[in-house]
Amino acid sequence: MNWPVITPLLIFxxxxxxxxxWSNKFVIKSDSFLQEYFLxxxxxxxxxxxxxxxxxxxxxxxxIGGPGIAYTQGLGWxxxxxxxxxxxxxxxxxxxxxxxxxARQYKAITLVDFLKERYKSKAVVLISAASIIIFLxxxxxxxxxxxxxxxxxxxxxxxxxxxxxFVISVLVFVIVGGFRAVALTDxxxxxxxxxxxxxxxIATIKAGGGIPKIxxxxxxxxxxxxxxxxxxxxxxxxxxxxxxxxxxxxxxGLPQITVRAMSYKNSKAMHSAIIIGTIVxxxxxxxxxxxxxxxxxxxxxxxxxxxxxxxxxMKVLPPYAAGIVLAAPMAAIMSTVDALLILVSxxxxxxxxxxxxxxxxxxxxxxKISFGVTTIIGLIVILxxxxxxxxxxxxxxxxxxxxxxxxxxxxxxxxxWGKGNKYGAxxxxxxxxxxxxxxxxxxxxxxxxxxxxxxxxxxxxxFVVVSYVxxxxxxxxxxxxx
Amino acid sequence: MRKTVKxxxxxxxxxxxEALIGVILVIINxxxxxxxxxxxxxxxxxxxxxxxxxxxxxxxxxxxxFIVMLVLVIISVKFFFKEVPFDxxxxxx
Numbered sequence: 001m002n003w004p005v006i007t008p009l010l011i012f013x014x015x016x017x018x019x020x021x022w023s024n025k026f027v028i029k030s031d032s033f034l035q036e037y038f039l040x041x042x043x044x045x046x047x048x049x050x051x052x053x054x055x056x057x058x059x060x061x062x063x064i065g066g067p068g069i070a071y072t073q074g075l076g077w078x079x080x081x082x083x084x085x086x087x088x089x090x091x092x093x094x095x096x097x098x099x100x101x102x103a104r105q106y107k108a109i110t111l112v113d114f115l116k117e118r119y120k121s122k123a124v125v126l127i128s129a130a131s132i133i134i135f136l137x138x139x140x141x142x143x144x145x146x147x148x149x150x151x152x153x154x155x156x157x158x159x160x161x162x163x164x165x166f167v168i169s170v171l172v173f174v175i176v177g178g179f180r181a182v183a184l185t186d187x188x189x190x191x192x193x194x195x196x197x198x199x200x201x202i203a204t205i206k207a208g209g210g211i212p213k214i215x216x217x218x219x220x221x222x223x224x225x226x227x228x229x230x231x232x233x234x235x236x237x238x239x240x241x242x243x244x245x246x247x248x249x250x251x252x253g254l255p256q257i258t259v260r261a262m263s264y265k266n267s268k269a270m271h272s273a274i275i276i277g278t279i280v281x282x283x284x285x286x287x288x289x290x291x292x293x294x295x296x297x298x299x300x301x302x303x304x305x306x307x308x309x310x311x312x313x314m315k316v317l318p319p320y321a322a323g324i325v326l327a328a329p330m331a332a333i334m335s336t337v338d339a340l341l342i343l344v345s346x347x348x349x350x351x352x353x354x355x356x357x358x359x360x361x362x363x364x365x366x367x368k369i370s371f372g373v374t375t376i377i378g379l380i381v382i383l384x385x386x387x388x389x390x391x392x393x394x395x396x397x398x399x400x401x402x403x404x405x406x407x408x409x410x411x412x413x414x415x416x417w418g419k420g421n422k423y424g425a426x427x428x429x430x431x432x433x434x435x436x437x438x439x440x441x442x443x444x445x446x447x448x449x450x451x452x453x454x455x456x457x458x459x460x461x462x463f464v465v466v467s468y469v470x471x472x473x474x475x476x477x478x479x480x481x482x
Numbered sequence: 483m484r485k486t487v488k489x490x491x492x493x494x495x496x497x498x499x500e501a502l503i504g505v506i507l508v509i510i511n512x513x514x515x516x517x518x519x520x521x522x523x524x525x526x527x528x529x530x531x532x533x534x535x536x537x538x539x540x541x542x543x544x545x546x547x548f549i550v551m552l553v554l555v556i557i558s559v560k561f562f563f564k565e566v567p568f569d570x571x572x573x574x575x
Contacts, residue, residue: 093507097497210535215536215537283548
């Protein structure tokens, strides 16, 4: 066992637990269990809001998978990763105040609540809850696997033991603390991610003998490594640009992100979150992917991309510092998983169970169900993660694209386009999910663009056309109801 | 459904303007990123120029681009974003 590396990791875990149990006080005291457990009473300040968005967004792929690909592809992949700078400001600006105000008017606690009030349709609720559950399960599994691999490589424990240690630590603080624990631990984890990136970037540049030296040895090995086109000249401008939709503007459609856009206290919190979020997300994405590229001359010949980041930390840093830096990907994974876990749990408990199975459940019954469901989901994901798939980053992106195709238009057009109605929303969600899955299976990266692009266009057209066609119909229905 | 969302709420006018600023910023961001990235990066690698040891395309597109966007974001938020209350006047909950 590598104790100098493990000790800082253990301290980090203890801090996270402490925050989780501290949040439990609020869960116990709160008058409205649901508001508190799934949304933290809408009390997030700017710093916490920014950190929880960044930490939820930044995941195993930003810290393990991403640097691994950057290692093989060169600066072209850092260039691609910088697309994510937009998420720092775009989501909060576009959903922004309108979403915050409307969500409060609707008394919405989850994204599905919002859609339910906006479209007044059972089908919309069930389709959205189902897509959240399906896609986020695959995403959670990917994250779980990433976390377990990391613990495995650091401690030398077996994959199964590593998985159990990792999962149980996450489950404990999510189950007891709810959304507030998730958001607060995200803040701690965000800080760790930022610090880890900074320390490792500086140490890597130093170990490589300065930037000019690193760049010239990259160019000597393969000039394409310092071009925007990738090592084998395969990253075309059209393909790379289409990531602006997948990991840039499309992030507006990710439920785990949108739910955060209704959790903040006031305008001030939102304003500072935009600025802090842009700084942190930009720095982490730039730093982590650059580290992956700069690792190449220092550690040549690594075959499995996912091991670049742990190996590099051990090589260029003293053991204790490596422990701190390696807490960063762990933090990234935990903070993504905890958000997904609470979201899937809210989809089951709040959106399905309370809406359609038992609408008048007592507060203590809801409490029991929420704890129970969260635990069961965690356990199911463990089972899935026990026979893990290989490439973390792609599995994770699969769920990104799927969720975006389903939710982006019902959310955005629902907010800004009065004519949009439930028929449009249902069409758009079904077309989005269906076309994404079909294209991904049978015709990935159509027209040289990332698979996500076509489904987003198709679901947009579906939404607009069907809303227009059924417009009269809906007005008649509404007037009859009144 | 439009009855629950009063379309003439003054706060929505502010919200709409801010959403539009978000869209404009993302377009500027994209043009800057693409322009420098492919404008300078499409040269042959032997002809690259370097800034602080990094290829010029990368420096201008990703590093300077990050700083420029950050400045634009700060300016937008400080000067164009308005503080509005989120709860209804009649008091929510």
